[in-house]
Amino acid sequence: MILSEASVKLMAEKAEQYPRRKSAILPALTIAYRQVGYLDDAVYKEISRAIKVPYVEIAEAATFYTMFPKKPVGKYLIQVCHNISCALMGADSLIEYLEEKLGIEKGETTPDKLFTLISVECLGSCATAPMMQINQDFYENLTPEKVDQILDELRAKA
Amino acid sequence: MSFYSPVRTNAAEAASDEKLHLFTYVEDPEQHTVKRYEEHGGYTAWKKVLADMKPEEVIEKVKNSGLRGRGGAGFPTGVKWGFVPKDSPKPRYLCCNADESEPGTCKDRVLMERDPHGVIEGMAIGSYAIGCHLMFIYIRGEFGHCIDRMEQARKEAYEAGHLGKNIYGSGYDLDLIIHTGGGAYICGEETALLNSLEGEKGLSRIRPPFPAVEGLYASPTIVNNVESLAAVPHIINRGAEWYKKLGTEKSAGTKIFSLSGHVKQPGNYEVELGFSLKKLIYDEHYGGGILGDKKLKGVIPGGASTPFLTPDMIDIGLDYESLVEQSSMLGSGAIIVFHEDTCIVWVILKLIHFFRHESCGKCTPCREGTGWLEQIIRRIEAGEGRKGDLETIEDLCGNILGRTICPLGDAAVMPIQSALRLYREEWEYHIENKKCQVKSHYPFK
DSSP states (O other): OOSOHHHHHHHHHHHHHSSSGGGGHHHHHHHHHHHHSSOOHHHHHHHHHHHTOOHHHHHHHHHHOTTSOSSOOOSEEEEEEOSHHHHHTTHHHHHHHHHHHHTOOTTOBOTTSOEEEEEESOOSOGGGOSOEEETTEEEOSOOHHHHHHHHHHHHHHO | OOOSSOOOBOHHHHHHOTTOOSSTTTTOTTTTSHHHHHHTTTTHHHHHHHHHOOHHHHHHHHHHHTOBOTTTTOOBHHHHHHTSOTTOOSOEEEEEEEOOOSTTOOSHHHHHHHOHHHHHHHHHHHHHHHTEEEEEEEEOTTOHHHHHHHHHHHHHHHHTTSSBSSGGGSSOOBEEEEEEOOSOGGGGSHHHHHHHHTTSOOOOOOSSSOTTTSOGGGSOEEEEEHHHHHHHHHHHHHOHHHHHHSBOSSSBSEEEEEEEESBSSOEEEEEETTEEHHHHHHSTTTTOSBGGGOOEEEEEOSSTTSOOBOGGGOSSEESHHHHHHTTOOOTTOEEEEEETTOOHHHHHHHHHHHHHHHOOSOSHHHHHHHHHHHHHHHHHHTTOOOTTHHHHHHHHHHHHTTOSSSTHHHHHHHHHHHHHHHSHHHHHHHHHHSSOSSOOOOOOO
């Protein structure tokens, strides 16, 4: 089992709330993503059993939504917003800085499997730009010093 | 005091100005709890509605207030509620659209994080008005903190008896489901939102039938933006007349503007509709002027899908009509400012890349057209523009505009068309000289 008992329980409860169980697909994908960090066929199959919705319907929905990585990523998934408000505040430089700090290109994972770096569309933190999301957390009003500190803390925690 | 998001707000002003109401308590770190919300007069409107008002009276009041949709379209909220057929035997649903993802927009996030019960109370009143007993809030999946906050608020609202069975002994039942999205911009479009809520891919639906007649699970459904619903309890408490007097004659009320880009003090500011755009950008209480005291080059007034304004066009009121007069739109109230060191082709490239990525792929003009547009614009930006490119872009835009099921296609081309109209020389310079007139490269500090 990839999904924890707690996740399965949460999904099952969610499915009970809706008039139609199929509606629980996205919340279930989110629960799985928050626990596992990515989604794949094996995860879809477990979700299917948890919310009693056919596997194919889960896979179909999941592949449409870009928020969920479809293969394993580093322990920390760094998503930098590259959209206009962040770009005006230096998002491109932020990405370059992270590439240099981590020694990887955008889209890659560090050899120690700790960090994956990608850039994404607007995350709704436009007035606190530039920003990045690491796993579930938002880091806003970023400066090089803040980025150094965040990476150090995450490395220390890992 | 610490909040999840460090975003700047004008809560201090809102607390001392009785006209402002959405931001009055957003700097109170306990406002998200049901206890503090009640202490601040929360849920009195919901009680009043259930005790003294008929659904049609609620609709009438919201109609008379002049409240218009704050998500972008600006459609009168009360009129929308009135579209739900009275005689339908099917259940009715209310969906709060919290899939905030129009680039530049970061206002609903603040309301959900810091005043979630205000959103729930507005949803409850809207639900009662249309005869709904099960309401949804569709929150974009990346807003993990908002999802957690709303789940907590939901739990507290049930425990305090504001939701559930036989609320306040009125005999009215109302349930709330917190739904989470998967990061698709298209799901902020109401019919795509409904498909997504049903567990399908987020593709938009052909209208008619409109959701008010046939929406979620083919039943009458109303979709309203977070900010629109958050205004409703205040309208009930203080009256339609009070609300109607705020703002301008045709654009009543207040609006939260998300100010971002090259300003000294980006933030979310609640002001009356009709407030001066120039003042919002330059006044020390709001934007505080342009970063580095540089010259303003342009403004995107209502989110990434609205046509640009040049500096000579910003001496206007921020209301639905004034923006239309400038051939633009108020949209979601996301004001993106850029100064003189910004290449217009680069700005447009960022925007078209977004729309190509977010096109759901259902309509050919949008699916294919946004891709072509991005390719051409990327080529121009890289210094490989060719004679005739601008005409090709215009032709493509003309073939997308008005030819798609949902407004995403229009949203993608309107800023491009305006940028070609307003900054044509710069595009021509870019193509002729194979480089930017000014290079957009900003450090982050």
